[in-house]
Amino acid sequence: MKNRLIFITNDDGFGALGIEKVIEVAKEFGRVVVIAPETMQSGQSHAITMYSPLSLRVVSKCDNVEIYACNGTPVDCVKMAFDHVLVDEKVDLVISGINHGSNSAINVLYSGTMGAAIEGSFYGCPAIGFSLLDHDLDADFSASQHYCREIIASVIDGDVSSSLCLNVNIPKGELETIKGIKVCRQCKGFWKERFVCRKDPRGADYFWLTGEFFNEEPLAEDTDNWALYHNYVSVVPIQVDLTDYSKMSSLQNILNSDI
């Protein structure tokens, strides 16, 4: 198990505590290469940098762990790994995280952590995005480390698809309070948002986005948000076909389209 190559990125930046904690676990499985954003990239979704060049610098190389910082998005970091730094190597697993904050439900769409995990799965190796439901800079990651270790081992040793992508969210709290792992579906819900408007010193308006998540199916026991609320680690397998097959035939009528 010690001879694996694991690539790690995140969206909180290479210096975040969450990535440090998952590196500690990942290096138990072999060599670790990290390419993570220079700066906070929360909410960057699947964004890529097309109109400015990227830079890459070595942060440190020691103990079978190489860390690079890139001035792009989380998805840029994954592309930089597979298309430049690790182009001739076989990567066994992509890890993104551990994110500071939830990526359950609709958050998966906005999440830079999950954007990177999804991108990783496009390169023919399994990918896992880990998130802890705690935004504190000094959050307690000990229970997260326990479950990261367990899930990484299961995926690396398991008979899994090479395009497997998992969205793993971990409740806040000590290990003893967490009841186990639940495989779930993405919960339906929405963000109700408003902009806080302020005046700059010259009198011009500027706006900060704020919001609150509303769960549309709080009683649905097969959802990630239900699992997290009941102190389970939620694991949602991810795919990227966005086609809404249920609407195809009615659309054909509305648009008078062929076939």
Added chain:
Amino acid sequence: MKNRLIFITNDDGFGALGIEKVIEVAKEFGRVVVIAPETMQSGQSHAITMYSPLSLRVVSKCDNVEIYACNGTPVDCVKMAFDHVLVDEKVDLVISGINHGSNSAINVLYSGTMGAAIEGSFYGCPAIGFSLLDHDLDADFSASQHYCREIIASVIDGDVSSSLCLNVNIPKGELETIKGIKVCRQCKGFWKERFVCRKDPRGADYFWLTGEFFNEEPLAEDTDNWALYHNYVSVVPIQVDLTDYSKMSSLQNILNSDI
């Protein structure tokens, strides 16, 4: 039909030719409010701005068309519309585009145009992302305008779901060369990419992302890429549940999870 309220955004910026061309069509249906990015936001996916404030300025107000520019992403522009500028109004339709370049197949994930359209559909009104397969700054949008008009009319007059979201791609070429509209599913494919590495004047490396799309199912006649290749306008209905239901039971075994 003249009394509709249509909100428009894009990812190429408020000054792009594609948005000008769809505004011309949309104002035939009523009042138009545009909030579009100040600058090019191609490849911004579903990104939101969380760690810096947004600004908004009036570009012009005339002929029942109001245009604002926002310094954020396409999704920020949609939130700015529904959570600030149009907060007390009923929007009948969200349009994103017309994008300069394809958003078919996996491009839907990276696309700022489609990020905005998807976000629009979260606010309880139908949303359409339009893209023309032509990157030229002075592309010919006449066929696009024809199909935009037809599809907007069908959606506004049709009995459609309030969460309907469409990914519409239009082949390059004159109107007579286009065979009609096809309702499709998202084609499977991937980008094979590489970084072009250059030296800055100080001798440090910098990298430009380049790549080529590979269609994994070129013969599948029900896909958007097949339709476009055969000169049809492709229309893919979009949903945002990323759960891979086909992997749930095998994952439960691998992870020894509950239920």
